[in-house]
Amino acid sequence: MTERNDLWLQDLLRLAEEDGGGVKTEKQARILEAAIEIFAEKGYAAASTSEIASKAGVAEGTIFRHYKTKKDLLLSIAGPIAVKLAAPFLMRDFAKMLEQPHERVEDLFRTIAKDRFQFARQHMKLLRILIHEVPFQPELLTQVRELFENHVYRRMEKAILHFQAQGQLIDAPPWRVLRSAISLVVGMILTHLLLLPDESIDEDEEIDRTIDILMYGIAGRSE
Amino acid sequence: MTERNDLWLQDLLRLAEEDGGGVKTEKQARILEAAIEIFAEKGYAAASTSEIASKAGVAEGTIFRHYKTKKDLLLSIAGPIAVKLAAPFLMRDFAKMLEQPHERVEDLFRTIAKDRFQFARQHMKLLRILIHEVPFQPELLTQVRELFENHVYRRMEKAILHFQAQGQLIDAPPWRVLRSAISLVVGMILTHLLLLPDESIDEDEEIDRTIDILMYGIAGRSE
């Protein structure tokens, strides 16, 4: 288990330093680009390697020089994006950020929400592929699971317990608090980037009001 | 547009009266059962008609006697489940329920949440197929879209405006209020039925606490 964690951290470091990791030749980059486009558009199973090759302007054999199998190509796309998605929770700064005693919890949620919204906008195609293929690729599923449990949840639970002790959060199980936060933020992001991508919104305003609802609910404030 | 709506309502009526609609022969039922199993397990594109036939204990040609194409088989599974999912919002009782002036809004949300949780538990395989294939099947997408916009959203917006006028709900755009409710409830349902199906919970308790958070948020109550 520790070995695998170390591998992921190495992946993360590689990703943080140089985007694209081991991509060297120009054709390889074109293959990745075309594969992302087609996987996102019609799904992994319905995408053919011949179509990817022709879209990339490359012979079909070239794909298999760089990626052993079609699934290998998928995993080299979906794996890294899962790590990137969780990246803020893996950084040292984040651990420190959680322990600043004076910070208000809603500012923390707001900061994370804005950061991940921006990330989702920049990598929506990749996230589509990840969301779509995680249920069918066991390797992906376990990677995402462990990433969430061992890094995201572990740290957020600590933060929630801390803010509960301060009286800033209700005395509910941390997982329910976290699930509520994730549900509202993910619901907002998916609505604006996937379901209604054409409706223009004031993004910051939308995030602020969503965090307001997370904190204080939808009940009338009159009383 | 009106014609299509009428078609859907007919579908709904058929579904409400007799489950399974036009299923007549026993073999046809076996085909549907096997197709649901395999579509849910490996996805539509990765499922082969030969595998479905063998699982159903039927010759491959028999499938195409009842369903013109493989996509036809998918749509005959995913279409009806979309209608069933929205069914409570299409019923007359529901319209009346929304207009009872004495009702508290959180009771309304609680009732809907419990009902749809039960529905989701009973039909999780079908919902998996629906969720997975909607992005790739334009017919499905438009059907789900119009179903939501013309029935679910239209009615819920009316209800929300009503409760806002009573001061029971915050003065936010109805779509944001509805999206928050859906996000929290769907997040809870997917968590317990898809992500962590093995963890046993007190379902009613879980729904009640989730609706509490929807109404009053996660902020501490101390002050």
Added chain:
DNA sequence: CCATAAAATGAGTGATTACTCACTCCTATC
């Protein structure tokens, strides 16, 4: 018990699939 039709069959169809491999091309090193 036969006649008729619907239901079911499964071998067969051409198209497409992921993947291989013998080969060419390009660049760098001495």
Added chain:
DNA sequence: GATAGGAGTGAGTAATCACTCATTTTATGG
């Protein structure tokens, strides 16, 4: 300018795909 090796190629392969159709089995009614 000879050599080596990785990058790229594309025709070829066996397997599988969704779908067809001539034929057989089953069900129905007189």
